[in-house]
Amino acid sequence: MVEAYNYFIGGYIPKVDPKTNVHNRRELKNKYKNIVSLNNANPLAMIRLSSDTQMYALDVKEMSMEMGEAAQNTLDGKPDEKRKHAETTIALFNKLLTRSDEYGIAKNKPSRPGCELRNLVSAHREELEAAGFSISEESYLSISSDEAFKVPTDFMQALADKCETMSMNPMEYVEKKVYSYAHLHQSDLGNAYASSIYTGMLFNSYC
DSSP states (O other), X not given: OHHHHHHHHTTOOOSOOHHHHOXXXXXXXXXXXXXXXXXXXXXXXXXXXXXXXXXXXXXXHHHHHHHHHHHHHHHHSOGGGHHHHHHHHHHHXXXXXXHHHHHHHHHTSOOTTHHHHHHHHHHTHHHHHHTTEEEOTXXXXXXXXXXXXXXXXXXXXXXXXXXXXXXXXXXXXXXXXXXXXXXXXXXXXXXXXXXXXXXXXXXXXXX
């Protein structure tokens, strides 16, 4: 944990707007409740904190935060800026897919969260294609033409929700061994940080 925090202190700052990532008391309380709920539903795990594992978790955290913000901007931004935000979202989507595949190959494990993002694309394929998006065999995205482009609302909202989950606990996607199953029916056991040494760093715009 000390090594992860040292890396964080040494210059880890996601490229997100502080206005949308600094939480007031109500938002912070909701975040905390979400962490408690998430950790009560997940097993405890043993994680070997090698340098590549730490870096991968931080990459997932950073890219999911940036992609979630870009997806939300695509939905809520000014009409003349939606295409630009969509292109940013796609670039980050493809970058995270590549990073996930590389880590999966290196660890001889399935690509995560790459497989979840690919499932998201598969579930919204018709909407994406109708909105002017092209999908490769590996589920990489691109915008085929300016004339056909429109915002795939359902996909962008689902992607923003997925990014919220990924950024909340990126340690879910690293190599680990389960050593204790979750207390699914008891909410008063453990604490909000039990299943992830990383989740405590999400309470400000730096992480």
